[in-house]
Amino acid sequence: MTADKARKKAIRARVAATGDxxxxxxxxxxxxxxxxxxxxxxxxxxxxxxxxxxxxxxxxxxxxxxxxxxxxxxxxxxxxxxxxxxxxxxxxxxxxxxxxxxxxxxxxxxxxxxxxxxxxxxxxxxxxxxxxxxxxxxxxxxxxxxxxxxxxxxxxxxxxxxxxxxxxxxxxxxxxxxxxxxxxxxxxxxxxxxxxxxxxxxxxxxxxxxxxxxxxxxxxxxxxxxxxxxxRIADAEMVKLASNALLATKISFINEIATVCEATGADVEAVAKAIGMDSRLGPHFLRAGLGYGGSCFPKDSRALRVMASNTGHPFQLLSAVIEVNELQPRRAIQRLKNELGTLKRRRIALLGMTFKAGTDDMREAPSTVVASRLLAEGADIHCWDPLARPGEAEPWTSATRHASPVQAMTGADAAMVITEWPQLRQVDWTAARHAMRNPLIFDGRNLLDPKKMRATGFTYIGVGRP
Structure with a gap:
């Protein structure tokens, strides 16, 4: 082993041991x-x-x-x-x-x-x-x-x-x-x-x-x-926009595959896993769900499309990516309506608010679209998130925030997993089922085990899952 390799091995060992x-x-x-x-x-x-x-x-x-x-x-x-x-x-x-x-x-x-x-x-x-x-x-x-x-x-x-x-x-x-x-x-x-x-x-x-x-x-x-x-400077400027646009494309693509899976009985989780094993494609950003959010993907995708339009080029692929992403949280509301018939005066628990786990960022979060649509349908919103800072604006001023997922689900007609917080895997789902008025869960991040949730007594709906 060369001295350089030995040094790097020692450094990585310290990182693993100390968290440095x-x-x-x-x-x-x-x-x-x-x-x-x-x-x-x-x-x-x-x-x-x-x-x-x-x-x-x-x-x-x-x-x-x-x-x-x-x-x-x-x-x-x-x-x-x-x-x-x-x-x-x-x-x-x-x-x-x-x-x-x-x-x-x-x-x-x-x-x-x-x-x-x-x-x-x-x-x-x-x-x-x-x-x-x-x-x-x-x-x-x-x-x-x-x-x-x-x-x-x-x-x-x-x-x-x-x-x-x-x-x-x-x-x-x-x-x-x-x-x-x-x-x-x-x-x-x-x-x-x-x-x-x-x-x-x-x-x-x-x-x-x-x-x-x-x-x-x-x-x-x-x-x-x-x-x-x-x-060159122009190349570096394009790398940023193109990278985020490609990642957004992968997310919208797998969400479209999920929609086809729902119609045909295939399971998008199994499909995505096998796709990701191809070294040409890789497993990253092939998670079906409620779509992308945050400060970068939505803004950068639109910026690249506008920039292309300004040159006279209609970026049709990117337009489709953006449209798919905008529809994804709205599809979730429709699937909830298919189960409940109406959302008027229904109590809905939103589990997670931030656009992804591990951050307090609410920018372009799918939860905001979901909550806004629920309000428009006349639903009563109760939510939980460990870090979210939604600010004083609708739809969050009309929502009730709770300290725990089970509290948010108490008396609920349905619960929706919005953010992939790992804490949700540790929830006492038996207690949650008894606390809910109607044990229906829409797993917008495919975070939970469908078999376990159904065995616990839930009606379970995932994204792209049979």
Whole structure:
């Protein structure tokens, strides 16, 4: 065994034994970040989900990081050691690296000593469906009038349309910042595993027009356990959009197969398992359910379709993917109506609210569509979720939230598994059956064992299951 292989084996053994991140374990075993390591001063604009993970992970890698956000309350929370979002391991990472992290609302303060500025701001859709880049331009404006002698590069982590890099380069030049390099470094964050996917990614994509910027961003990721792919800026911008569109396509495809399975008597779980064994296809994202949600897949799929439409190309495949996903939670309501006849004055328990397990994120969650449709049908909604933060808006202001799944199901005419929370596998389903008025369960994530649920006395309905 070579020395390098032995070192990697020792690091992985420590990760498994202690729960340390790969980078922390590497440092502890090596004793230092390495002779060639050069810590940088990094300013991260946007302390949202992507910005916080990016800042915390760069600090973990040994860089000095300042995070800037326009929301004073968020900055006050971070300065007090509180984490405004839930992400496994993020709070520990922020606490462990507090000496290398600072927070501010002052853009000039963030930029003043920075060698690299990372842009991690929102780019929501406008009325036309195009990305709203106003926050991106605001970051560039904040560089004006500030001493930027140390600033070597502006790096785009926000999801932007292809061609944005050219516009940003021109804006930097117009602002007298021709000496500042530019690179695209798109994020491929998986919520619930964000820290791990940053420090041990499938790949780090870097788009740059010059070797200096590419080398700087590559060096920033020293200690990250994953391959680096350097390419042109436009290619990197497209990789982000295309990757999410392809993953969304796999989800919509298996949901269409599930619908055919329901009509023919096949079981989508068995079908998907066998499909996933093909090395050309793989098992990932072949889980039938209520469709995709979150901050990336819906937004990025629509953005790519709009971008294609702007070039005169109707992206028909992607349009079908989006349509299938939008219909999926509505199909669940129809299947419930087929069983109950009417939903008016029916008490329905929603088990899970967030768009996926392991996060408190409610953005584009299928539960919101389900709950809205139930309200429109006249149903009484009771829900449970361990982390969800739905805010003060309908349909959630009209729903009753409970501390446990069984409490939510008490007196219910039906229960719907909306999010694949592992806690639901531990529920006392015998107690739940006795607590319900009508023991009907719609398993929107195929999380539960149909045979066990039926043996317990439930009428069980899954997605794509006979």
């Amino acid at each position: 991140s790969y980078t922390r374990a590497r440092r502890k075993i090596a004793g230092s970040p390495g002779r060639d390591f050069q810590p940088r001063r990094v300013a991260v604009f946007g302390a949202g989900y992507i910005g916080l993970v990016t800042g915390a992970c760069f600090a973990e890698l040994g860089h000095q990081v300042i995070l800037r956000d326009v929301q004073p309350e968020k900055i006050r929370m971070l300065q007090a050691g509180e984490v405004p979002i839930f992400e496994p391991g993020l709070g520990d990472l922020l606490a462990a690296n507090k000496d290398r992290l600072s927070f501010t609302v002052d853009a000039a303060d963030a930029v003043r000593d920075a060698e690299v500025v990372y842009v991690c701001v929102d780019t929501p859709p406008t009325a036309s469906g195009d990305a709203d880049l106003s926050r991106v331009w605001a970051v560039i404006d904040s560089l004006k009038g500030v001493s930027t002698d140390r600033l070597a590069a502006l790096v785009m982590k926000s999801t932007v349309p292809v061609g944005t890099g050219e516009r940003v380069r021109a804006a930097l030049d117009d602002a007298g910042l021709a000496h500042v390099g530019y690179a695209a470094n798109p994020e491929f964050t998986s919520e619930g595993r964000a820290v791990r996917t940053f420090l041990r990614p499938d790949r780090v994509v870097i788009g740059a027009a010059d070797e200096e910027s590419a080398g700087l961003v590559t060096a920033l990721h020293g200690g990250v356990d994953g391959p680096v792919e350097v390419m």
